[in-house]
Amino acid sequence: MTYVGDVLALARKDLRLELRARDTLPAMLLFVVSTLVVFHFALPAGADDVAAQGLLWLALVFTALLGLARAWAPERESAALDGLVLAPCDRSAIWLGKAVATFVFLSAIAVVALPAFALFFAPVGWETVAGVVLANVGICAVGTLLAAMAAASRTRELVLPLLFLPLAIPLVVGGVGASVSAEPARFLAFLGLYDALFAILCWASFEYVVTE
Amino acid sequence: MIAARGVEKRFGRKRALRPTDLAVDRGAFAVVTGANGSGKTTLLRLVAGLLAPTGGELEVAVDRGALGFVGHEPLVYRDLSGLENLDLYGRLYRVPERRERAGMLLERFDLWDARNDRAATYSRGMLQRLALCRALLHEPELLLLDEPFNALDTDGAQLLDRQLAELAGVSTVLLATHDPERVEPLATARLALT
Numbered sequence: 001m002t003y004v005g006d007v008l009a010l011a012r013k014d015l016r017l018e019l020r021a022r023d024t025l026p027a028m029l030l031f032v033v034s035t036l037v038v039f040h041f042a043l044p045a046g047a048d049d050v051a052a053q054g055l056l057w058l059a060l061v062f063t064a065l066l067g068l069a070r071a072w073a074p075e076r077e078s079a080a081l082d083g084l085v086l087a088p089c090d091r092s093a094i095w096l097g098k099a100v101a102t103f104v105f106l107s108a109i110a111v112v113a114l115p116a117f118a119l120f121f122a123p124v125g126w127e128t129v130a131g132v133v134l135a136n137v138g139i140c141a142v143g144t145l146l147a148a149m150a151a152a153s154r155t156r157e158l159v160l161p162l163l164f165l166p167l168a169i170p171l172v173v174g175g176v177g178a179s180v181s182a183e184p185a186r187f188l189a190f191l192g193l194y195d196a197l198f199a200i201l202c203w204a205s206f207e208y209v210v211t212e
Numbered sequence: 213m214i215a216a217r218g219v220e221k222r223f224g225r226k227r228a229l230r231p232t233d234l235a236v237d238r239g240a241f242a243v244v245t246g247a248n249g250s251g252k253t254t255l256l257r258l259v260a261g262l263l264a265p266t267g268g269e270l271e272v273a274v275d276r277g278a279l280g281f282v283g284h285e286p287l288v289y290r291d292l293s294g295l296e297n298l299d300l301y302g303r304l305y306r307v308p309e310r311r312e313r314a315g316m317l318l319e320r321f322d323l324w325d326a327r328n329d330r331a332a333t334y335s336r337g338m339l340q341r342l343a344l345c346r347a348l349l350h351e352p353e354l355l356l357l358d359e360p361f362n363a364l365d366t367d368g369a370q371l372l373d374r375q376l377a378e379l380a381g382v383s384t385v386l387l388a389t390h391d392p393e394r395v396e397p398l399a400t401a402r403l404a405l406t
Binding site: 020 | 275301303305346
C-alpha cells in the first residue's frame with residue numbers, strides 16, 4: 001500500500017501543478033484540435049475514411065510528444081528530481097506517478113480529439129476508443145521514461161522525438177489496425193502486449209535512468 | 213559513518229574531484245573547505261548518492277531515508293506552496309505526523325506566514341530556509357549541507373547557527389563552506405580540498 005500511496009501522491013502532485021500552472025494541457029488541447037482542422041483541409045475531397053484514421057493517430061502521437069516534452073519540466077526547475085531520487089521511496093514509483101499523471105492528460109486529450117475527429121472526418125467506433133486507451137498506456141509507459149532520459153540532456157527537444165517516434169511505430173500500427181481492420185481484437189491484443197512488455201521494462205529500468 | 217579512500221570524480225576528461233580520503237565518524241561535525249572548483253559540491257553529491265565515483269572507494273553507512281541534503285538548488289516544486297512541498301516530502305520520507313513536523317519547522321525558520329504561498333514567490337533566502345526545512349523534516353542521521361548560509365539574511369543565518377548547534381553531536385553533519393570560521397566552534401573534523 002505504501003508503494004501505491006507514493007505513486008498516487010506523486011501523480012496528484014503533477015495534476016495539482018498542471019491545474020495551477022496550466023502550462024501543458026491547454027497547449028496540447030489546442031494543438032490536437034488545430035492539427036485535426038489542418039488535416040481536414042489537407043485531405044482531398046472524396047478521400048476515404050481509412051486514410052482519415054491514420055491522420056487521427058498522427059495527431060494523437062504528436063500531441064503526446066508535445067506533452068511528454070514538458071513532463072519533467074517541474075522536476076528540472078529547482079532540481080526537484082534530485083529531491084525525489086534522494087527520498088527512500090522505490091524509484092520506480094517516481095516513473096509510475098509521472099506515467100499515471102500523463103495518462104490523465106492524454107485521456108483528456110482523447111475526450112476532445114475523438115469528438116473533433118468525428119465532427120471533421122468520420123464516426124468513431126468502440127475499436128478506436130479501445131485502441132486509443134491502450135495506445136495511451138504504452139505512450140505513457142515509454143514516453144515518460146524517454147522524457148526522463150532526454151531531460152538530462154541539453155538537447156532534450158531534439159533527443160526526445162528521436163528516441164520516442166521509433167518506439168511509437170508499433171502503437172500507430174496497432175492503433176490504426178484496430179480502427180480499420182475487420183478483426184480489431186488482434187490489434188488490440190497486440191497493443192496490450194506492447195503495453196505489458198514496455199511497462200515492465202520501463203518500471204525496471206527507471207532507477208538506472210535517474211542515477212548515474 | 214562515511215569512509216572514502218581515493219574517491220574521485222571525472223566528467224569526461226574534466227576532473228571534478230581529485231582522489232580524496234575522508235573519514236567521518238557517527239556524530240561528527242565535519243567541515244569541508246576549498247577554493248571554487250575544488251570539488252566540495254561534487255564530494256557532497258557523491259556522499260548523497262546523486263553521483264557515482266569514477267575512482268576510489270566510498271562507503272556511506274546510512275540508509276537513503278536517513279540522509280538530509282541541502283545543495284545549491286532547493287529541490288522543491290516552485291508551483292507548490294511551502295507546506296505542500298513539505299507534505300509531499302514528508303509522505304515520501306514516511307515522517308510520522310508530517311503536518312505537525314512541517315508546521316513546526318516552518319515556524320522555526322520563520323516561513324509560517326508564507327506557508328500557503330507558492331515557492332515561486334519566495335525570495336532566494338526564503339527558498340534556502342525551505343530547503344533546510346525539507347532536509348530536516350525526517351530528522352536525518354546524516355546531514356549534508358552545501359554552502360547552507362548562502363542567501364540567508366542575518367536572522368536566517370542565526371537561526372541556522374542555532375539549528376546546527378542543536379544538531380551537533382546528535383546527527384552527523386558534513387558541511388561545505390567558504391566561511392569555516394562561522395562553524396569552527398562546532399567542527400570536530402576538517403577537510404581542505406585542493
